[in-house]
Amino acid sequence: MSRHSFVANQAKMQTDPAFLKRTIADCLIYANSEPLENQKRFAARHKIPLRDVAPVACKRFVNGLVQNRYTYEKYREGINAGKGFDFFQVADSL
Known part of the structure; x- marks a missing residue:
């Protein structure tokens, strides 16, 4: 994704x-749609039921975007480091 987008x-x-x-x-x-193993890890780290993983992760992720805590620079750092986009890792960091 471009910086402009x-x-x-x-x-x-x-x-x-x-x-x-x-x-x-x-x-x-x-x-x-993320692998179940990733969802289970996120649930364990946050001590939440598996059914709450998507809403909790998305709330963290979207709030991070809206509040400019997840920036284009952070996005590019992950891509350039060869990590790709690890959704739950990003949600954890916000």
Whole structure:
């Protein structure tokens, strides 16, 4: 994703409630599609039931984006380090 797209989407989440709602819905789908092993690790770290993993992780992730705690630079650091995008690791860091 380009810096322009990242920043534009981040700004749109702050001003467009419908876009924010769609982002959260997409996040829930993505989080639920992550490998079960990753979901179980996140649940154990946060001492939450497995059924709460997607909502908790997405709340952390989306709030981090909206509050500019997850920046384009952090996104690129993960990609450049060869880590790719580890959703639950990012959610943990926010």
